[in-house]
Amino acid sequence: MARQVPWPRILAEGFAIVVSILLAFAIQAWWESADDRRTEQLYLERLIVDLQSDTALYRFTRSALEDKLTALADVAGVLRRDAEVSDTSAFLQAVNFSAVFGAAAPRGVRATIDDLLNTGRLSVIRSADLRTRITEYYRLGDNWQRRLTPNAGPYSSEVRRLIPWAPFAGATDRGVVDFLVDLDDPDYPPAEMIRRIRASELDQLLTMERSFARYALVAYANLTEAAAALLQELEGM
Numbered sequence: 001m002a003r004q005v006p007w008p009r010i011l012a013e014g015f016a017i018v019v020s021i022l023l024a025f026a027i028q029a030w031w032e033s034a035d036d037r038r039t040e041q042l043y044l045e046r047l048i049v050d051l052q053s054d055t056a057l058y059r060f061t062r063s064a065l066e067d068k069l070t071a072l073a074d075v076a077g078v079l080r081r082d083a084e085v086s087d088t089s090a091f092l093q094a095v096n097f098s099a100v101f102g103a104a105a106p107r108g109v110r111a112t113i114d115d116l117l118n119t120g121r122l123s124v125i126r127s128a129d130l131r132t133r134i135t136e137y138y139r140l141g142d143n144w145q146r147r148l149t150p151n152a153g154p155y156s157s158e159v160r161r162l163i164p165w166a167p168f169a170g171a172t173d174r175g176v177v178d179f180l181v182d183l184d185d186p187d188y189p190p191a192e193m194i195r196r197i198r199a200s201e202l203d204q205l206l207t208m209e210r211s212f213a214r215y216a217l218v219a220y221a222n223l224t225e226a227a228a229a230l231l232q233e234l235e236g237m
Helices: 007-079 088-097 111-119 128-151 155-162 190-199 202-235
Strands: 165-171 177-181
Touching: 007 088, 007 111, 007 202, 088 155, 088 177, 088 190, 111 128, 128 202, 155 190, 155 202
Parallel strands: none
Antiparallel strands: 165 177
16 A cells, blocks of 8 residues: 655645745844844934034034134225224234135044945935035035135235234134234234235235135035034934
């Protein structure tokens, strides 16, 4: 008599094996998805920190550029009218401060976005729209950086040539940690500094420097707005 094949048991065991395999795949997929979510959250938190730094930097830069324009106007008021300097220290500090943000345009933090791009992990951020807004923000910063750098003129280097710095960096009344003019340099007393400034090409460079400062002010107003908007979106997630 032929032995009877236990089909019900074989089918049940086969079904159990298939279910076990599918369950293992499901658990692995869930674990990978959970790991991706943790990675996404980590990167978003890092981007928030970077954007907080950017927002503070850009707001500070805008304020400093506004002060720079004021200083440039003060310098122009003396040089172009050949006016007497009533306050030597204030005038020389105005000349000094008018040279800030000349050749180097402050740049936002790129550590996290560079990590995302270099490792190919940008796609870990699930929202395609959010990925686009993030990349557009950093592209905006790169574009302004490229525009500002070639527009920087020789004004700042000319000021640095004319005025010696004090060997102490302190907070000015503008809230800026800046190298102050050395008014005690025996080789360049204040009267000699003013004479050198009047005899220099600073007057001819003023118009170009004011145009650059206004252009930079537009740039950092744009960057401040963009950084604050993206930061608000990420913090609200």
